[in-house]
Amino acid sequence: MTTHTEERHLNAATSMGAVTLRVSDLESMSGYYANAFAMAPIQERTRGREVHRVLGLGETPLVRLVHTPGLPAADRRQAGLFHTAFLFDDAEGLAATVFRAAQDPRSRFTGSADHLVSEAFYFTDPEGNGVELYTDRDRDLWVHVDGQVQMDSLALDPNEYLRRHLTQDAIDTAPARAGTVGHVHLQVGDVATAQAFYVDALGFEATLTGYPGAIFASAGGYHHHVAMNSWNSRGAGPRAAALGLGDVSITVPDREDLDALIARLRERGLSYDSDGRSVRLTDPWGTQVTVALPDLSPDELLSR
Numbered sequence: 001m002t003t004h005t006e007e008r009h010l011n012a013a014t015s016m017g018a019v020t021l022r023v024s025d026l027e028s029m030s031g032y033y034a035n036a037f038a039m040a041p042i043q044e045r046t047r048g049r050e051v052h053r054v055l056g057l058g059e060t061p062l063v064r065l066v067h068t069p070g071l072p073a074a075d076r077r078q079a080g081l082f083h084t085a086f087l088f089d090d091a092e093g094l095a096a097t098v099f100r101a102a103q104d105p106r107s108r109f110t111g112s113a114d115h116l117v118s119e120a121f122y123f124t125d126p127e128g129n130g131v132e133l134y135t136d137r138d139r140d141l142w143v144h145v146d147g148q149v150q151m152d153s154l155a156l157d158p159n160e161y162l163r164r165h166l167t168q169d170a171i172d173t174a175p176a177r178a179g180t181v182g183h184v185h186l187q188v189g190d191v192a193t194a195q196a197f198y199v200d201a202l203g204f205e206a207t208l209t210g211y212p213g214a215i216f217a218s219a220g221g222y223h224h225h226v227a228m229n230s231w232n233s234r235g236a237g238p239r240a241a242a243l244g245l246g247d248v249s250i251t252v253p254d255r256e257d258l259d260a261l262i263a264r265l266r267e268r269g270l271s272y273d274s275d276g277r278s279v280r281l282t283d284p285w286g287t288q289v290t291v292a293l294p295d296l297s298p299d300e301l302l303s304r
Contacts, residue, residue, distance in 0.1 A: 010203040012220030017249030018061040026067035038174040057179040074244030079285030081245035083130030087182025096170035114154040189236035194228035
């Protein structure tokens with residue numbers, strides 16, 4: 001019989017947690033995420049020279065901004081963040097936030113796409129971090145071929161989308177609407193190495209491996225919780241200290257899931273730290289990944 005600690009995959013109820021970004025100008029970036037994406041500051045803490053501020057929608061933490069003086073800007077050719085993807089419950093909530101973001105002069109709109117499983121809009125924040133805003137199509141509309149979910153990047157007219165879905169009520173209620181981190185898309189030096197870490201070791205299941213230069217993976221049959229591509233970063237080595245991505249957070253349901261993860265990491269000789277409620281390690285490019293139990297309070301998030 002297979003025990004829980006011998007499980008090869010993450011629990012089907014696994015989800016993504018708040019992403020940590022190291023920033024140069026905390027007030028500017030905090031103001032941008034509040035104005036463009038309707039996020040509100042939830043809590044903050046000072047640690048030495050660093051100020052950590054958590055923002056979110058409603059009571060849900062979505063991003064932790066860490067003011068880190070003196071770090072250089074992230075190099076887009078290196079490993080790190082491609083984008084953080086914020087998932088909305090419905091088209092109205094998505095349209096309202098796209099409208100807000102497009103009106104902020106600090107935003108750079110970089111495109112939109114129908115991915116078959118979802119509809120998405122892309123921006124770059126003032127310090128160069130990619131942001132995706134999206135909604136999912138119903139799962140019964142997703143197409144699978146040979147066990148892999150089919151995704152694409154088809155044209156999606158943003159103006160037509162707003163004409164169909166934007167309402168004044170959604171604009172007025174955007175700050176109170178629930179949202180989550182749906183997935184995190186990373187830049188890596190090599191896709192095969194990324195698969196060995198994020199799929200074989202962490203326990204995500206590959207959902208699409210045939211997309212050129214990228215791999216998509218998830219828990220529980222979702223189209224993807226993580227994606228890794230080498231489009232700009234092929235051959236990149238370990239990251240130097242820089243602004244940008246500070247931590248990728250993954251939430252698992254219970255302690256047995258952490259035990260199973262630790263067993264997989266030990267089997268592969270991978271180093272990690274554990275405090276009983278979370279497991280922290282770094283991927284092959286030095287990106288910190290934290291796998292934690294649910295109901296993480298803003299205070300716990302700030303203590304990482």
